Amino acid sequence: MTVGRVETRQAVLDWLAGSHGVTGLGLHQVLPAVGSKELIGSLALHLGIGPGDLVVQPELAYPTYEVGAALAGAELVATDSLTALGPRVPRLLWLNSPSNPTGRVLPPAHLRKVVEWCRERGTILVSDECYLECAWEAEPVSVLHPDVCGGSTDGILAVHSLSKRSNLAGYRCAFVAGDARLVGELLAVRKNLGLMMPGPMQHAMAAALADTGHAVAQHAVYAARRARLREALERAGFRIDHSEASLYLWATRDEDCWDTVSWLAERGILVAPGAFYGAAGARHVRVAFTATDERVGAAVARLL
Ligand SMILES: Cc1ncc(COP(=O)(O)O)c(C=O)c1O
Known part of the structure; x- marks a missing residue:
């Protein structure tokens, strides 16, 4: 078997x-x-x-x-x-x-x-x-x-x-x-x-x-969401570390991750606190670009 x-x-x-x-x-x-x-x-x-x-x-x-x-x-x-x-x-x-x-x-x-x-x-x-x-x-x-x-x-x-x-x-x-x-x-x-x-x-x-066709198309969808989110986060004062691959932006405002989580939550944006992944993540948040284009667009608008 x-x-x-x-x-x-x-x-x-x-x-x-x-x-x-x-x-x-x-x-x-x-x-x-x-x-x-x-x-x-x-x-x-x-x-x-x-x-x-x-x-x-x-x-x-x-x-x-x-x-x-x-x-x-x-x-x-x-x-x-x-x-x-x-x-x-x-x-x-x-x-x-x-x-x-x-x-x-x-x-x-x-x-x-x-x-x-x-x-x-x-x-x-x-x-x-x-x-x-x-x-x-x-x-x-x-x-x-x-x-x-x-x-x-x-x-x-x-x-x-x-x-x-x-x-x-x-x-x-x-x-x-x-x-x-x-x-x-x-x-x-x-x-x-x-x-x-x-x-x-x-x-x-x-x-x-x-x-490979659908994978290439999906890659382009992720890439576009990533570019929009990255630009909006940087404009809002975030620094993006690493993030050269995966479906996440590893972002920081050089403050405790829970303060960043709250700041974003007040704008209706849900991210994961970096501390969840280990103590070294205490000053970062993980921003996923797995949400729909429409939801990513809404998050970008709220960051501007
Ligand atoms: C690093 C890593 N491994 C594995 C998984 C599990 O994915 P799945 O169970 O959908 O194959 C995830 C899901 O987020 C992940 O981030």
């Missing part, structure tokens, strides 16, 4: 090769998931990580990595500095480039360094790449690209989602690809939990991956 039609997994391999230069993977190295959130939240547990184990996530991070560590009963450290870990060896390390919430993109040399660091220690490296195609001023690279992983998927998994690229969040279409042993382990656990993507969604995912 497999959790994923051959055609769906082949479409994933074709997309990885055609759009991201990731070659040499086999069908057994791909596993569809019911959206990437459930996969991320359950991955540590499903890989047998538990109490006494260490999971590492970025200093500023999407909260589900922490949820996954808590679910497994593992310890979590949030840091961007591998040296800060000292002699401790994590079982699992999360990367997220482009990043939610900052939009920061890690260059290939940085990714390569992390791959080497993890391999030397037997740490599983999982790279959440769901914003890989949402790039504006950078060229994000997959951890599975041969320039990064040296042509071997050993110890590495990459997580992808169609929620952002194809604006298909409601379809719950995602997948994980990489190390055959790790994918096999996930398959063995997940099929016994009934965590397979429904057939119609597998067809949809294969079709969406094979089509």
Whole structure:
């Protein structure tokens, strides 16, 4: 039994090769998931990580990595500095480039360094790449690209989602690809939990991956919203940091994030407080451009 039609997994391999230069993977190295959130939240547990184990996530991070560590009963450290870990060896390390919430993109040399660091220690490296195609001023690279992983998927998994690229969040279409042993382990656990993507969604995912036209059109929609919001925020006195990719602007007025949240809320604009993603975000807010064009236009008008 497999959790994923051959055609769906082949479409994933074709997309990885055609759009991201990731070659040499086999069908057994791909596993569809019911959206990437459930996969991320359950991955540590499903890989047998538990109490006494260490999971590492970025200093500023999407909260589900922490949820996954808590679910497994593992310890979590949030840091961007591998040296800060000292002699401790994590079982699992999360990367997220482009990043939610900052939009920061890690260059290939940085990714390569992390791959080497993890391999030397037997740490599983999982790279959440769901914003890989949402790039504006950078060229994000997959951890599975041969320039990064040296042509071997050993110890590495990459997580992808169609929620952002194809604006298909409601379809719950995602997948994980990489190390055959790790994918096999996930398959063995997940099929016994009934965590397979429904057939119609597998067809949809294969079709969406094979089509670049809608992704290009969606990219343009996001880019236009981003440009309008960025200009309005800067005119209103905000500074935008990072934000070279992802679906967010990482904005600050050099004040406590809750003051900024209130200031914007008074104008009917809802943003996420940076502190929600880690202490280092205490003076930023995350402004999403996932709202409709009409709602983004209303927010821009209120900022002027
Ligand atoms: C970094 C990151 N990973 C994963 C997800 C989950 O996306 P989905 O469950 O729709 O695939 C999100 C959603 O916002 C995200 O920001």
